[in-house]
Amino acid sequence: MKPLQRFGLVVITASALASLAAVKPASLPPETVRTATELRNRIAAGSRAAEWVRDITDLAGPRMPGSPGDRAAVAVTVSMLKAQGFSNVRAEKVVVPVWERGVETGEVLSPVRQSLVLTALGGSIGTPSGGLEGEIVRFASLEELALAGSSVRGKIAFIDRPTARTSDGSGYSSAGDVRGRGPSAAARHGAIGLLIRSIGTDADRFPHTGGMRYEPDVPKIPAAALAAPDAALLTRLLARGPVRVKFTLGCRTLADGESANVIGDIPGRETPKEIVLLGAHLDSWDLGTGALDDAAGCGIVVEAARQISQLPKRPRRTIRVVLFANEEHGLKGGKAYAEAHAAELADHVAAMEADLGQGPPLGFSWNAGRSAEAMLKAIAGLLAPIGADALVEYDVGGADLIYLLPSGIPSLGLSLDATDYFDYHHTANDNYDRIDPKILDQSTAAAATLAYVLAEIPTPLERIPPEKRVLPSWAR
């Protein structure tokens, strides 16, 4: 629990829950406990997880869907899985949207001239090639923008909402709407463009990109994120009077391209048709090399599965690693997997995703039938020695797993300490140097322990009840 205490959080541990709640941990077979404990300890003492992250980031680089780096990452990880002895290694085609960034410039024109560091939001239209110029109107939130009336008509909206630093990513979740819905919200009030303070927790001069979606019934306007210091500059200058800015975005959407979900199996010894899926996403934004988002998750799940494959006695069921295409830009990989494997989904007994950086691990989120709780508490107990025994009920274990929801597959998310994650997330500063192999080892140990037990226990977890299998509106 050290990482949690370090940040002063109040977390209900599995043991505290057990004493409070009616549900007691299930009892696991002694051999399962022994093997899981040895597996956890071995990985926590040192693993190759960081090596896989390094290979993805160094050999493929940035991995925007459909880009050369994305294709390189598919080749690199197919080779990696084959070399590490995975079975049925394949790259399953996924059609992806292709968006390219192009030139990006920004400046304050008056009351003084200053350069602005900004980057287009993913999916934004470009500006005219000579740039977009206008007076800015500041809003502290989307709620304030909703009350804009005609104040922003013909001008550039500027939403200056900070992102709270939290260990569970909740600060990002609550700020993220500014990016996702801001452009159309601003256009609805007649704005000609949108600048937002980056959704991120740092104060560095890196803008944070990330996805946005235009609503169909309003004009599309160019939208970009300012680095935090540049947003702060605009706010200080506005205290002196009107501020005019100009920015140029060369971004554009091209024809759809091709990418792939990279898949490899560690076949189960008894019921290989039954699958525990371990997922992460292989694509990244283009500004950095996406070491934390989400090469780290790829490293965690590849290494967790590889370590399980080295056990003297493999688990009952198959462990399947899926490195999803195109999480960042529309979840096409997750959707393609659900479609291509529709016939197998009834045999998927659980799916876990790692997509919140490197850790340290805090525990896991879960969504399954109610009777699963006792077993998950037992697994949490096995993770207590590495501080990863926090259990949280949540709707889905990771964005790539959303299309598995209608099948009722128990959905697990590796909870990783995200206190610093949003300092780097979606910026040029997300690179291999951010990786601490020792921390990644702890997260890998947690993922492997969870996966091993789920693949070994006699009876799979109870599936998500039918009434909870409804896709959220954003995924439909």
Add this chain to the structure above:
Amino acid sequence: MKPLQRFGLVVITASALASLAAVKPASLPPETVRTATELRNRIAAGSRAAEWVRDITDLAGPRMPGSPGDRAAVAVTVSMLKAQGFSNVRAEKVVVPVWERGVETGEVLSPVRQSLVLTALGGSIGTPSGGLEGEIVRFASLEELALAGSSVRGKIAFIDRPTARTSDGSGYSSAGDVRGRGPSAAARHGAIGLLIRSIGTDADRFPHTGGMRYEPDVPKIPAAALAAPDAALLTRLLARGPVRVKFTLGCRTLADGESANVIGDIPGRETPKEIVLLGAHLDSWDLGTGALDDAAGCGIVVEAARQISQLPKRPRRTIRVVLFANEEHGLKGGKAYAEAHAAELADHVAAMEADLGQGPPLGFSWNAGRSAEAMLKAIAGLLAPIGADALVEYDVGGADLIYLLPSGIPSLGLSLDATDYFDYHHTANDNYDRIDPKILDQSTAAAATLAYVLAEIPTPLERIPPEKRVLPSWAR
């Protein structure tokens, strides 16, 4: 002493020194002690120092010598000093070298394609417009490069030397030669270009620029600094085999331009001809807005002098603020001041510079006649309550003061805690957001206390003895 203890440093405090060394603190007149103490406490409780930093960085922006921002900074600070009641406010012309940056790109060509974040060293020649391409040869230090033989002939030298994090800037001092002397050292071995790991303590994807000097007897080659993660990438790729890179620098030196030293006085009540000079430099590099380097120093000295001007009884001697032109690019401002004021230098009783960020203050360095030590210990005693009582003997109080050395003017440097300073120094990340007004207030309190006492004590400090007035070779 809290800021010092925080970083685990061993510092000999003034009181410890007094008990160890023969020299006892001088005794100060009670009225001087009372006034200095009140001044220190008032400023430490809250001052306008950060406001001056904000005005310089927001209204002038980056301030490369001879650039529009540099001219704006002269205008902004002349207005500032006039508005705050300084006397004899003037901008004294300084001819400065003008160098512009232009386009900057970098990429790894093989074994994989990756972009590289880099920036030209100040004063570098540009590359051909199509870029400079070659295999890189890595050296861990200048010493290793000196043993290169012909290994780097026709190739691009890559010096990958880290900068140690220290509170006193010593890590920077010892690494700085890689930047200053690296280009000609590499050219001497036949290199066609130089890439260095940025001289800086961060692991962020910001390259650090800074001055360099070509030696006259070897070819000039283009020289750039890589962001730390990009240097680390090259080193990792070299472990896989040969690495080819390409970089483009559009930088060039233009005809000399014009800047100015900005000067304002707080006239002394008894001997106004005698001057205590408080200096900082107004210019900055171009990537950020130079809030820490050195708008912070400007804010400290302007506010220290302004606070002294508000005392019911001004000190005996004149306090003169000098915001020097062109520290970064050849010390032309310091030289111009020494030349223009040659006739007055005998009446300069002390000169202090603030050029190491914002603080907190640790004490001050000094260079003066031996008998000055007792008085400086007495002043250090006044700074102990704000943790700024460390005294260090050093050659000069700041780079801008170097040309005052031949006149023997006692030279003082405000010692500021530089533990984090070289994370931001000379990068795009050195902006107003880095400023903590409360910390800046402490540093201003230290500077004002020191300046006040030196301007008030009956007898000035003993001057630097003639044998120690020799300019170092780099300043000749």
